[in-house]
Amino acid sequence: xxxDDMHRMAFREEAAELLGELEASLLALEGQPGxxxxxxxxxxxxxxxxxxxxxxxxxxxxxxxxxxxxxxxxVRNGLLQVSKTLLDLTLSARxxxxxxxxxxxxxxxxxxxxxxxxxxxxxQFSPEACAESRTSPPPPEPARGVATYRIRFRPxxxxxxxxxxxxxxxxxxxxxxxxxxYLHTExxxxxxxxxxxxxxxxxxxxxxxxxxxxxxxxxFSFVEDDCELTVDLIxxxxxxxxxxxxxxLGEILVERGDLTPDDLAQAxxxxxxLGTVLADSGLVPKAKVxxxxxxxxxxxxxxxTREPAVETASSIRVAADKLxxxxxxxxxxxxxxxxxKQAVLGTNDPTLKSLAExxxxxxxxxxxxxxxxxxxxxxxxxxxxxxxxxxxxxxxGKEIDLVTSGEETELDKTVIERxxxxxxxxxxxxxxxxxERPDERRAKGKPPRGTVVLSAEHSGGSVVIRIVDDGRGxxxxxxxxxxxxxxxxPHDAELSxxxxxxxxxxxxxxxxxxxxxxxxxxxxxxxxxxxxxxxxGAVDIDSDxxxxxxxxxxxxxxxxxxxxxQIQTGRECYVAxxxxxxxxxxxPRDEAGEGDKIINLRGEIVPYIRLRxxxxxxxxxxxxxxxxxxxxxxxxxxxxxxxxxxxxxTVIKSLGRLYRDVEGLAGATIKGDGTMxxxxxxxxxxxxxxxxxx
Amino acid sequence: MAxxxxxxxxxxxxxxxxxxxxxxxxxxxxREVLELTSITKVPxxxxxxxxxxxxxxxAVPVVDLRMKFGMGETRRTVNTCIIIVxxxxxxxxxxxxxxxxxxxxxxxxxxxxxEPPPRxxxxxxxxxxxxxxxxxxxxxxxxxINKVFSAEELSLAADAGRGQTMPEGRGVAVDAGA
Numbered sequence: 001x002x003x004d005d006m007h008r009m010a011f012r013e014e015a016a017e018l019l020g021e022l023e024a025s026l027l028a029l030e031g032q033p034g035x036x037x038x039x040x041x042x043x044x045x046x047x048x049x050x051x052x053x054x055x056x057x058x059x060x061x062x063x064x065x066x067x068x069x070x071x072x073x074x075v076r077n078g079l080l081q082v083s084k085t086l087l088d089l090t091l092s093a094r095x096x097x098x099x100x101x102x103x104x105x106x107x108x109x110x111x112x113x114x115x116x117x118x119x120x121x122x123x124q125f126s127p128e129a130c131a132e133s134r135t136s137p138p139p140p141e142p143a144r145g146v147a148t149y150r151i152r153f154r155p156x157x158x159x160x161x162x163x164x165x166x167x168x169x170x171x172x173x174x175x176x177x178x179x180x181x182y183l184h185t186e187x188x189x190x191x192x193x194x195x196x197x198x199x200x201x202x203x204x205x206x207x208x209x210x211x212x213x214x215x216x217x218x219x220f221s222f223v224e225d226d227c228e229l230t231v232d233l234i235x236x237x238x239x240x241x242x243x244x245x246x247x248x249l250g251e252i253l254v255e256r257g258d259l260t261p262d263d264l265a266q267a268x269x270x271x272x273x274l275g276t277v278l279a280d281s282g283l284v285p286k287a288k289v290x291x292x293x294x295x296x297x298x299x300x301x302x303x304x305t306r307e308p309a310v311e312t313a314s315s316i317r318v319a320a321d322k323l324x325x326x327x328x329x330x331x332x333x334x335x336x337x338x339x340x341k342q343a344v345l346g347t348n349d350p351t352l353k354s355l356a357e358x359x360x361x362x363x364x365x366x367x368x369x370x371x372x373x374x375x376x377x378x379x380x381x382x383x384x385x386x387x388x389x390x391x392x393x394x395x396x397g398k399e400i401d402l403v404t405s406g407e408e409t410e411l412d413k414t415v416i417e418r419x420x421x422x423x424x425x426x427x428x429x430x431x432x433x434x435x436e437r438p439d440e441r442r443a444k445g446k447p448p449r450g451t452v453v454l455s456a457e458h459s460g461g462s463v464v465i466r467i468v469d470d471g472r473g474x475x476x477x478x479x480x481x482x483x484x485x486x487x488x489x490p491h492d493a494e495l496s497x498x499x500x501x502x503x504x505x506x507x508x509x510x511x512x513x514x515x516x517x518x519x520x521x522x523x524x525x526x527x528x529x530x531x532x533x534x535x536x537g538a539v540d541i542d543s544d545x546x547x548x549x550x551x552x553x554x555x556x557x558x559x560x561x562x563x564x565x566q567i568q569t570g571r572e573c574y575v576a577x578x579x580x581x582x583x584x585x586x587x588p589r590d591e592a593g594e595g596d597k598i599i600n601l602r603g604e605i606v607p608y609i610r611l612r613x614x615x616x617x618x619x620x621x622x623x624x625x626x627x628x629x630x631x632x633x634x635x636x637x638x639x640x641x642x643x644x645x646x647x648x649x650t651v652i653k654s655l656g657r658l659y660r661d662v663e664g665l666a667g668a669t670i671k672g673d674g675t676m677x678x679x680x681x682x683x684x685x686x687x688x689x690x691x692x693x694x
Numbered sequence: 695m696a697x698x699x700x701x702x703x704x705x706x707x708x709x710x711x712x713x714x715x716x717x718x719x720x721x722x723x724x725r726e727v728l729e730l731t732s733i734t735k736v737p738x739x740x741x742x743x744x745x746x747x748x749x750x751x752x753a754v755p756v757v758d759l760r761m762k763f764g765m766g767e768t769r770r771t772v773n774t775c776i777i778i779v780x781x782x783x784x785x786x787x788x789x790x791x792x793x794x795x796x797x798x799x800x801x802x803x804x805x806x807x808x809e810p811p812p813r814x815x816x817x818x819x820x821x822x823x824x825x826x827x828x829x830x831x832x833x834x835x836x837x838x839i840n841k842v843f844s845a846e847e848l849s850l851a852a853d854a855g856r857g858q859t860m861p862e863g864r865g866v867a868v869d870a871g872a
Contacts, residue, residue, distance in 0.1 A: 677734065
């Protein structure tokens with residue numbers, strides 16, 4: 001990949017993120033149209049897209065975004081009110097930018113037309129913008145004095161590689177007013193060591209300008225991520241020329257962060273204080289000096305309490321695969337650690353034992369914090385659903401509010417990514433089948449606006465996501481009739497309402513009377529169920545007919561490590577996910593025969609699968625076999641094994657491409673002795689056994 | 695320097711023995727050679743894929759080359775080795791292990807010393823062979839590792855293997871459901 005392609009790709013990624021932020025801000029703005037902070041966020045996102053778009057040769061995007069930005073500049077300056085039409089247009093503009101980012105072949109004409117339509121609409125808001133296009137003068141700022149800013153601009157070493165020239169930014173800053181800069185050259189190596197593609201120089205700048213702080217920051221906004229930048233207002237220009245007391249050298253250095261206050265205090269302590277000098281020379285009596293010092297101290301203390309606490313949260317961006325590598329390495333470390341623990345158990349060396357314990361604590365902490373890095377708040381995806389609900393309810397002529405909670409709930413990055421589609425499907429279902437039209441709702445005595453609640457919360461070792469709507473709920477009679485018609489349930493079966501509701505997760509089940517563009521297209525709830533199960537989660541539905549339905553999705557916190565139950569059959573060890581295991585019992589000898597593969601568990605009939613037969617393992621089973629009773633899709637199923645060994649912290653390893661078609665296996669893990677054990681995919685195993693008529 | 699390495703690699707071969715016959719792999723595709731460790735059998739897979747080993751925390755499948763070439767199962771001796779190779783499976787770099795009765799040496803052969811594969815008379819499929827080399831008066835069969843471990847070879851064999859190892863009827867039904 002050429003350097004250029006890399007930059008364009010980086011821009012695409014950045015823009016996709018900005019578009020996400022833009023969408024979230026726009027939707028939030030719909031609820032609070034006057035929120036200046038949100039308006040600024042919208043503006044900033046567009047400004048950055050425009051700037052970097054132009055820089056990387058996406059001229060169409062830059063030109064288009066410029067027009068949208070112009071309108072929002074008016075909003076920002078209070079010349080224009082946020083309205084529904086404006087938000088609609090801006091949202092479609094966002095979509096348009098997205099299309100421009102990833103153009104599909106053969107759609108150019110349609111895309112261009114869509115762009116013209118949006119711009120046409122936007123121009124209604126700013127008639128003069130199209131007349132003078134680019135050079136519309138900035139709105140008059142309220143008259144203000146010349147403020148003084150202190151800027152530290154330190155381009156990162158790869159500054160040139162992103163196609164930037166620091167001087168351009170300095171020139172832009174200089175254009176705002178009078179500027180005095182100091183060029184730091186101390187980081188520049190000697191000539192033979194110099195890498196001409198690395199930026200070594202940096203600047204301290206004092207700028208006197210009538211601009212606001214944000215305007216000064218805007219100059220550098222394109223490169224914010226590629227440089228260290230601090231812009232501080234050191235004098236707002238409100239005070240008259242006389243009152244300004246110029247700061248002392250030490251203060252300035254400390255403010256710039258070049259000198260720590262402690263060092264300053266030390267240096268000053270070495271210096272004779274003015275009070276001592278005066279007292280020693282007898283010009284002022286010592287007592288008076290001390291009195292003056294007390295006053296100085298008091299004033300200083302009062303001022304100190306007024307100073308706001310400045311917090312800096314910093315974050316860095318890391319490629320996802322680097323994190324995956326890290327998790328792999330930590331997984332290996334955990335395995336080696338457990339091997340060491342096993343080895344040490346056989347010795348009597350106390351030093352070794354305490355070291356091994358120490359190592360265990362450390363590696364547990366390391367594992368927890370590493371897995372923590374991969375955790376993302378689920379709220380990052382909620383924005384997308386807000387848009388979905390908004391668009392879909394408009395399309396279906398329904399009025400629906402999406403209420404979200406638990407945005408801060410953290411889940412593994414992979415889980416969040418793979419959860420997106422199932423959740424979209426479930427939401428669509430609630431909106432399409434659940435919530436009624438306003439007139440229908442009124443007739444039932446409900447408020448015309450429906451509500452869909454999307455919530456997430458931690459519960460034990462898993463995360464529970466709920467989708468609750470206040471619509472018509474599920475009709476057990478209709479589901480039953482459908483189930484019988486499709487041959488999914490015998491017509492005389494006695495099923496509880498809850499069991500009936502869960503029928504909708506079976507393949508080939510759809511009660512939608514009409515196929516809309518939204519649901520009932522054959523991609524059923526069974527797909528949702530499967531994809532959630534592939535994340536080792538579970539989905540469940542409950543309903544209060546006439547009042548609404550609740551869908552509960554339960555997911556594990558992480559995919560990398562599970563609690564497992566180690567079992568043995570033949571010479572090999574296997575691991576079953578402990579979350580599915582209900583109990584372990586001995587297989588009664590009279591039920592182990594060739595007849596029905598069923599055991600009687602306290603009066604309940606539980607079918608079983610003999611792992612030995614299913615996996616084709618040679619050899620004779622032991623006299624007493626054991627049954628691991630697991631819960632699979634609400635039913636209890638037994639797995640007959642030779643021996644149950646015990647619990648096992650299981651780091652999941654992929655079996656790789658070669659084994660991807662093998663049914664009944666979810667991966668592999670490494671045992672304490674360094675050999676591999678296979679992880680059973682119990683639901684898959686049961687499915688395969690059922691399909692083969694076992 | 696890099697160019698030198700490439701040419702050096704190009705005519706270096708790792709030779710190994712399968713049932714008294716000398717075989718060779720281009721050193722470029724060989725990652726390392728391990729002693730035979732414990733292999734975990736993966737059920738419902740063909741016999742010649744012996745299972746997976748733990749290679750520094752990764753699950754790496756191990757193929758029994760002797761079974762693949764119809765020479766019967768590899769027996770465990772002090773000399774038995776696993777040659778870790780990197781192959782392209784459907785355009786994806788995959789790490790696999792190959793069992794060998796013993797590993798001999800890294801042997802240098804100029805391309806002029808290598809003859810094209812004979813069209814008949816070899817025990818293994820001609821398409822698996824890139825050429826024939828010589829060490830003293832012994833022939834060396836140089837294998838095309840990407841052909842031996844191609845997706846078709848591994849999966850076609852998987853289907854056949856399933857039918858053999860599965861109790862009657864079961865394998866077929868599973869395939870239909872998959």
